[in-house]
Amino acid sequence: xxxxxxxxNGKEVSADVEDRTLLSAYLRENLNLTxxxxxxxxxxxxxxxxxxxxxxxxxxxxxxxxASGSEVTTIEGLANGGDLHPVQTAFKENHGLQCGFCxxxxxxxxxxxxxxxxxxxxxxxxxxxxxxxxxxxxxxxHNIVRSIEAAAKVMA
Amino acid sequence: xxxxxxxxxVLRKEDKRFITGKGxxxxxxxxxxxxxxxxxxxxxxxxxxxxxxxxxxxxxxxVVGVLDGKELTGDGIGNIICGWMIHSKDGSPMNMGAWSALxxxxxxxxxxxxxxxxxxxxxxxxxxxxAVVVDYEVLPVVVSAVEALNDSAPQIxxxxxxNLIYDWEIGEDVDKVEAAIAGAAHVTEMDITNNRLxxxxxxxxxxxxxxxxxxxxxxxxxxxxxxxxxxxxxSAFYQVAPEHKLRVIAPDVGGGFGSKIFVYPEEIVxxxxxxxxxxxxxxxxxxxxxxxxxxxxxDHVTKAKIGFDANNKIVGFKIDTIANLGAYMSxxxxxxxxxxxxxxxxxxxxxxxxxxxxxxxxxxxxxxxxYRGAGRPEAAYVVERIMETAARExxxxxxxxxxxxxxxxxPHQTPVIFAYDVGDxxxxxxxxxxxxxxxxxxxxxxxxxxxxKKRGIGMSCYIExxxxxxxxxxGSLGAGVGLWESAEVRVNPVGTIEILTGSHSHxxxxxxxxxxxxxxxxxxxxxxxxxxxxxxxKVQFGMGTYGSRSGAVGMSAISKALDKVEAKAKKxxxxxxxxxxxxxxxxNGEVKVAGTDKTxxxxxxxxxxxxxxxxPEGMEPGLKxxxxxxxxxxxxxxxxxxxxxxxxPETGTTEIVQFVAADDFGRIINPMIVEGQVHxxxxxxxxxxxxxxxxxxxxxxxxxxxxxxxxxxxxxxxPSYNLSTHETICPNNPLGMxxxxxxxxxxxxxxxxxxxxxxxxxxxxxxxxxxxxxxAALNA
Numbered sequence: 001x002x003x004x005x006x007x008x009n010g011k012e013v014s015a016d017v018e019d020r021t022l023l024s025a026y027l028r029e030n031l032n033l034t035x036x037x038x039x040x041x042x043x044x045x046x047x048x049x050x051x052x053x054x055x056x057x058x059x060x061x062x063x064x065x066x067a068s069g070s071e072v073t074t075i076e077g078l079a080n081g082g083d084l085h086p087v088q089t090a091f092k093e094n095h096g097l098q099c100g101f102c103x104x105x106x107x108x109x110x111x112x113x114x115x116x117x118x119x120x121x122x123x124x125x126x127x128x129x130x131x132x133x134x135x136x137x138x139x140x141x142h143n144i145v146r147s148i149e150a151a152a153k154v155m156a
Numbered sequence: 157x158x159x160x161x162x163x164x165x166v167l168r169k170e171d172k173r174f175i176t177g178k179g180x181x182x183x184x185x186x187x188x189x190x191x192x193x194x195x196x197x198x199x200x201x202x203x204x205x206x207x208x209x210x211x212x213x214x215x216x217x218x219v220v221g222v223l224d225g226k227e228l229t230g231d232g233i234g235n236i237i238c239g240w241m242i243h244s245k246d247g248s249p250m251n252m253g254a255w256s257a258l259x260x261x262x263x264x265x266x267x268x269x270x271x272x273x274x275x276x277x278x279x280x281x282x283x284x285x286x287a288v289v290v291d292y293e294v295l296p297v298v299v300s301a302v303e304a305l306n307d308s309a310p311q312i313x314x315x316x317x318x319n320l321i322y323d324w325e326i327g328e329d330v331d332k333v334e335a336a337i338a339g340a341a342h343v344t345e346m347d348i349t350n351n352r353l354x355x356x357x358x359x360x361x362x363x364x365x366x367x368x369x370x371x372x373x374x375x376x377x378x379x380x381x382x383x384x385x386x387x388x389x390x391s392a393f394y395q396v397a398p399e400h401k402l403r404v405i406a407p408d409v410g411g412g413f414g415s416k417i418f419v420y421p422e423e424i425v426x427x428x429x430x431x432x433x434x435x436x437x438x439x440x441x442x443x444x445x446x447x448x449x450x451x452x453x454x455d456h457v458t459k460a461k462i463g464f465d466a467n468n469k470i471v472g473f474k475i476d477t478i479a480n481l482g483a484y485m486s487x488x489x490x491x492x493x494x495x496x497x498x499x500x501x502x503x504x505x506x507x508x509x510x511x512x513x514x515x516x517x518x519x520x521x522x523x524x525x526x527y528r529g530a531g532r533p534e535a536a537y538v539v540e541r542i543m544e545t546a547a548r549e550x551x552x553x554x555x556x557x558x559x560x561x562x563x564x565x566x567p568h569q570t571p572v573i574f575a576y577d578v579g580d581x582x583x584x585x586x587x588x589x590x591x592x593x594x595x596x597x598x599x600x601x602x603x604x605x606x607x608x609k610k611r612g613i614g615m616s617c618y619i620e621x622x623x624x625x626x627x628x629x630x631g632s633l634g635a636g637v638g639l640w641e642s643a644e645v646r647v648n649p650v651g652t653i654e655i656l657t658g659s660h661s662h663x664x665x666x667x668x669x670x671x672x673x674x675x676x677x678x679x680x681x682x683x684x685x686x687x688x689x690x691x692x693x694k695v696q697f698g699m700g701t702y703g704s705r706s707g708a709v710g711m712s713a714i715s716k717a718l719d720k721v722e723a724k725a726k727k728x729x730x731x732x733x734x735x736x737x738x739x740x741x742x743x744n745g746e747v748k749v750a751g752t753d754k755t756x757x758x759x760x761x762x763x764x765x766x767x768x769x770x771x772p773e774g775m776e777p778g779l780k781x782x783x784x785x786x787x788x789x790x791x792x793x794x795x796x797x798x799x800x801x802x803x804x805p806e807t808g809t810t811e812i813v814q815f816v817a818a819d820d821f822g823r824i825i826n827p828m829i830v831e832g833q834v835h836x837x838x839x840x841x842x843x844x845x846x847x848x849x850x851x852x853x854x855x856x857x858x859x860x861x862x863x864x865x866x867x868x869x870x871x872x873x874x875p876s877y878n879l880s881t882h883e884t885i886c887p888n889n890p891l892g893m894x895x896x897x898x899x900x901x902x903x904x905x906x907x908x909x910x911x912x913x914x915x916x917x918x919x920x921x922x923x924x925x926x927x928x929x930x931x932a933a934l935n936a
Contacts, residue, residue, distance in 0.1 A: 018279075034184035035177015037410075039358045040443040044863035047358060075177030088175040092167055095828050098836065099663030100174030101358040101410030107175060124876065131871035135863070137358050137411050138663045140839030140900075141871040143832060 004068040008033070009077025017064050023057075024048045026064035027074060035075040035104045039135070046134030049105035049112075050074045056112035058105075058133070075104035078111070087111050087151040096147030098138035109134050110148045119156030122148065158744065161676030162891075165828040169682060170667040179408040182362040182377045183440045190364070191220060193426055193439040194281035196271040196288045197448065198263035201299070201520035201856020202310060203292035205261060205270065213273055213287040218280035221433040222288060223425075224271040225258035233257060233428055234394045236421065238485035239636035242322045242494050242516075250322040253313025253518065255484035257394070257421035257428075263292070264312055264483035265520050266856055267448030269421050274433045278440075297520045299852040301480035302457055304517045312483065312518040319518040321481060321490070326498045327511040328571045336472030336509040340463025344546040350534045351923045352455035352480070352850040353843075354866060355527045357662075359410020360441035361450065365426035369434065373401045378423050380406040381416045381660050382700020385637070387692050389419045389487070396427045406690040409662035413840070414526035415450045416662065417702045418487040422449075447861040452850050453527025455480035456493065456534050462542050468550060470561050472509040475501055475538060479516045479524075486525035490516065495573075495633050496531030496621075496703075502570035503539035504581045504617045504794060505561040510571045520856040526702065528840055528901040532620040540616040540906035545919055554910075555585060555594070558617050574621060576792050578884045579820060585617055587818035587880050588796035597800070610803040610934070611813075614910025615796060618903035622895030623708035623791035623888075640786035641705070642698050643713035645674065645721050647779040649766040651745075651759030652684045655717075658698010659710030660690050664897065665829040666706060670714060672825055673891075677718045678758055679744035696782075704895030707825065708791045712889045716783035719890075724779060725761050731772040732756060732764060791886050791894040795819035797838070799907040803915045808931025810846060810912055816878045817903070822886040822894035830896045831879055837900020838877060843869040844901070845908035849924050867924070 005014040008031060015030050027033045027050070036059055039047035048059045051073040078085045087110045090096065097103040113130045114122060127148050128141070136144060160166045173179050210222040236255040243249055259270050271288050275281035296310040303309055304319040312319055327333065337343055357379075364377040374397045380386045383404040391399040409416060422439050430437045441449070458477040465471050479493035498512040547554040562581045569575045589595075597613050604611035624630065627638030644656040653674050659666055671685040688694050701710070722742065730737040733756065735749040742748075745758045761779075764770065768777035798816045803809070817834055824830050847867040851859045860866040885892035905923060913919045916934040 020279075028184075032186075033177070034181075035179070037181070037359070038183075038440075039360070039410075040863050042443065042862045042864050045358065045443075075175075079176060084175065091175050092171040095168065095832050097171060097174055098665070098832055099358065099411040100170075100179045100408065101181065103174050103179075104177050125872075128872040135358065135868050135870060137356055137413070137840070137868070138836045139832060140835035140837075140869075140877070141874060142835040142839075142876055145871065145876065 002065045004064045006067050006070050006072055008072045009074060019065060021064045022060055023062040023064045023067050024059035027059060033074050033076050037101055037104060039101065044135065046109060047102050047105040049108040049134065051108060051112065056109050075108060078107065085111065086154040090147040090151035090154065094143050094147040094150055096139065096144045102134060102136045106134050106136065106144055110151065113148065114152050114155050119152035122152040124149065158675045158679040160682045161672055162825050164672065164826065166668055166672055166682055166826055168665050168668045169671065170665065181359055181408045181410055182364060182379050185364050185377050187366055187436045189435055191274050191276055191433065191435040191437055192278040192281045193429060193437050194273045194285040195269045195422065196285045196290065198266060198268040198270055200263060200292050200294050201266050201297040202295040203263050204295065205259060205263065206291040206293050208271060209289040212289065213284040216280065216284040216287060218276035219273060219284045220435060221274040221429060222271060222284065223429055223432060225256050225260035228258045228428060229256055229260060231428065232395050233424060236484065237393050238490050239487050240491040241634035241636065242324055242490045244322045245325045250490055251316035251320065252485050253316055257424040265522055266858055267522060268483065272425050272429055274429050274435065274437055297856040299519050299521050299854065299856050301455065301478045301517045301519055304519045305478065305515065312520065316518055321485065321516040321518060323515045324494055325511065325513045326572050328509050330511045333472045333474050333509040333511040337461060337463035337474060340471050341466040342464045342550055343461055344542055344549055345461040346542050346545060348458045348460060348538055348541060349922050350454045350456040350537055351844065353453040353527055353848050354447050354850045355413045355415035355450055355453060356868060357411030357413055357415055360443060360446045361416065361420065361422065362440040363423045363426040364436065364438045365430040366436040367430040374427055375403045375405065376423065376427055377405045377407060379409050379416050380404065381412040381662060381702055383660065383690055383692055384658060384698045385700050386419050390424065390427065394424050396424060404692045406660055412662045413528040414453065414530055414702060418451055418525055443863065444861050447866065448522060448858055451486045451523050451525035452482065453524065454534060455524050458538055460538050460542050462546060464546065464550065468552060468557055468560050470505055470507045473501065473507050475512040477512065477514045479514060480519050480521065481516050482519060482521045482523040484523045486523040489523060489525040492526050492531045497535050499573045500532050500535035500620060501539060502572055504563060504619050506563045508571065512572065521852055528837065529898040530703065532898065533902045533905060536616065536618040536902050537906050540618065541909060544614060544910040554615055555589060558585065574790060577789055577887055579792060579794050580882065580884050581617060581794060583882045584794065584818040584820050585796040587882055588798045588816050591818065591878050591880060592798040592800065592814060592816040594798065604802055610805055610915040611800065612911045612915025613798065613800045614907050614914050615798045616903050616907035616910065617796045619792055619794040620899060620902050621790040622704035622793055623787050624703040624705050625790055626788060627786050637699065638786065639699055640784050641709040641713040642696065642782065642784050643717045644780065644782040645714065645717040647721060647762050649763050651762040654686045654688055655714055656688045656695045657710055657714060658695055658700065659706040660701045664701065664706060665826065669826045669829055670711060673711060673714050674718060677722060678742050680758065704897035707893040708886065708889050708895050709785060709787055711825070711891055711893065712787065713783050713785035715890045716785050717781045720781035720783065721779060724781065727772055727775065728764055729756060729761050732770065787889060789888040791822065791888065793819065793821050793894040793896065793899050795899060795903060797903040797907040799911040801911045801915055803912065803930060805934055808927035808934060810925060810930055812842065812875050814878065815875055817900065818880045818882060819896065819899055820882045820884055821896040823883060823892035824881060833896045834879055834900045835877055837898060838904045839869050839874050840901040841904025842874055842908055845905040845923050846925050847873060
């Protein structure tokens with residue numbers, strides 16, 4: 001067992017966890033932040049993407065203890081109170097989601113993508129390549145790409 | 157009508173919870189004292205179980221139960237059944253082998269569940285499952301449906317000699333069809349394989365079973381597309397609990413695509429284990445379990461031949477298909493390669509002579525059942541590949557050969573059961589060809605050649621059948637259920653509305669599009685309308701969502717219930733305003749007497765219904781109506797898809813440079829949601845055509861059991877799509893709808909393969925058209 005301490009969505013949290021506990025499991029089971037989803041067991045699907053110290057991370061590829069001392073943001077912490085993040089708004093306005101299961105990971109990846117490239121510099125080809133690590137089975141990606149394009153414009 | 161009524165692009169009401177991480181899927185629920193299940197699964201594709209030693213597992217930390225198949229059957233839990241009876245052409249019933257939720261004597265595929273461990277944590281359950289020692293006597297294995305029919309193939313179920321489940325036929329007399337083809341001016345023959353797929357909803361299957369001993373009552377949260385059907389089957393056939401003692405809740409469900417229609421062993425075992433161990437039991441599949449144990453899709457091998465007269469009119473079409481149903485018959489498996497497949501083999505074409513023979517067989521592979529399109533993609537692939545191939549052989553344009561044979565008068569009775577009610581196949585083909593700039597293709601091909609690329613174009617004119625289905629009709633064909641839908645419209649005293657539906661939304665946006673119906677009817681904002689679904693305690697009964705039926709059947713039931721609410725509201729209004737019922741008009745949230753200035757608010761009528769101080773003589777208080785809707789016919793969505801590709805001859809890599817879809821779905825309620833359905837369906841079809849393949853080796857090991865091995869379509873594998881719709885209104889349901897959920901997956905695979913084979917000049921290419929296959933075909 002190890003003690004982990006981190007800031008999750010602006011709140012200090014701490015717990016004793018088994019060393020093998022994945023960050024994704026810690027978020028879901030210890031903190032009840034079930035917006036972070038588990039869609040595979042090979043770090044391929046991207047449903048569990050969160051931000052650790054401002055960078056997009058597949059939370060199933062990281063142990064909870066590795067995130068000790070970090071600032072973690074999950075989908076639940078992305079909106080500013082009642083104000084949705086522009087990427088969240090864009091996914092709704094462009095029908096960028098259907099069943100919603102991949103959506104938290106998609107949104108967290110998209111925020112990171114726009115932050116890294118700058119909203120003005122994202123073209124469709126780049127967006128599609130950057131989404132390589134996130135699988136969606138419902139939307140065919142068409143409206144996810146439209147959502148990210150729209151959000152990038154707002155954030156430019 | 158209203159701004160958010162029929163035809164409006166209303167943004168989805170359900171989105172907020174999903175984009176903020178507040179969706180509640182089955183694995184997100186916890187209950188006090190919750191324990192976890194882990195299944196012991198067979199590592200062998202075919203073996204006798206000699207013994208099971210549970211002692212080591214039982215002694216492990218946190219373990220409260222290690223249960224096997226003998227205990228399950230000993231407690232009276234029934235075998236898993238297939239709910240659609242198919243008779244062979246000799247009149248004998250299909251040969252259904254026994255399927256126990258936990259294997260007792262024998263395992264028949266890798267992943268077959270043998271035992272279950274219940275423990276305090278998931279890690280403890282998984283560790284203890286590893287410690288269960290099963291002594292297997294390994295048996296010979298067959299994974300190919302064609303080989304399973306050989307005399308030397310291992311026998312999988314005792315009561316299915318030669319592994320044959322049924323040998324079934326449909327259509328005109330086979331000798332008549334053969335004679336017509338023998339007299340044809342041109343005959344095209346093809347061997348066609350439809351590759352096996354894994355459905356891969358992003359949320360894996362899960363179950364949380366909770367037995368309340370004091371009430372003798374079960375609650376099951378589960379990933380189901382049809383919770384009421386699940387409850388019925390769990391109760392009536394598996395004897396888990398009587399229906400009134402079993403509540404099934406399918407909360408937010410992360411995609412289904414058919415794979416969550418069926419009741420699987422795991423839900424049964426979790427319910428039983430919850431009672432047996434006295435604790436709530438949760439099971440969530442990991443992705444590898446999903447690959448191993450979710451029902452797969454497709455897996456057909458077909459020989460087809462089609463004859464044309466001197467005027468290029470089809471004179472006969474004969475199809476012989478072998479379908480792989482895997483190791484056990486899943487819930488609707490028997491219907492997929494028969495009534496959901498062969499009935500569509502007339503395509504969009506006027507063909508007097510069609511005959512299809514289907515043999516469905518057992519193999520040592522995962523059960524195969526409905527997956528997005530379920531039989532219709534297999535039919536469209538046969539019809540549209542052979543039409544394109546025939547056009548090439550005849551030296552005529554693929555569009556003209558199709559047009560020359562299109563059905564243009566409706567209703568049209570095909571030789572394979574269906575009576576197409578309405579359509580305009582030329583209109584959708586025109587729209588697709590215009591959108592794709594089909595005429596400009598040769599210039600684009602030349603330009604690509606100058607860059608060293610091989611460019612090809614292919615089309616597909618699909619038809620499918622949705623709106624399943626008229627209950628008496630499917631009953632006469634062997635279905636074990638009626639396929640109507642139910643709805644209840646509850647108007648509250650303040651005028652807000654709850655719509656309860658037996659349909660289930662797992663991505664389709666019902667909470668929005670269903671609300672649009674009531675918005676349209678009464679002129680209310682969709683924000684005043686709540687759609688309730690997915691809970692057997694809330695909705696009385698329903699048949700669920702599959703086969704693109706929630707529009708044509710589910711929304712028709714809502715429409716019928718709205719009719720009744722409207723009629724009663726008008727009676728109350730007429731009474732209150734001393735007017736004739738026929739003069740009452742409801743619009744924009746107001747109830748008016750036509751031609752006068754008399755008006756009451758919608759909410760005033762609703763309140764009056766519940767106050768009951770002044771109702772028409774003899775009228776019951778309240779404003780709540782229910783309806784069951786049983787469709788009059790299937791519906792027939794149809795359309796034309798055009799795919800254009802560039803192949804890199806050095807690597808065999810294919811890029812889709814444009815994909816055009818022109819669909820006729822009948823009346824459209826929310827175009828935004830319909831487009832989303834097509835985007836997703838086409839992408840799954842492109843996945844089948846170019847990327848996806850569920851592959852077993854000869855020993856029955858599934859080689860493609862993770863996302864490292866099974867190629868899911870990703871964002872950079874597919875293009876943006878060019879969509880349009882053409883509406884011919886379905887005459888057989890009140891809203892004129894046909895259905896849009898599966899069309900994309902049905903129409904796209906042949907368009908893609910027709911394009912790639914056009915590009916490389918070799919028609920001998922199987923799905924998935926991976927770079928290595930394309931390169932080999934190009935260099936053959």
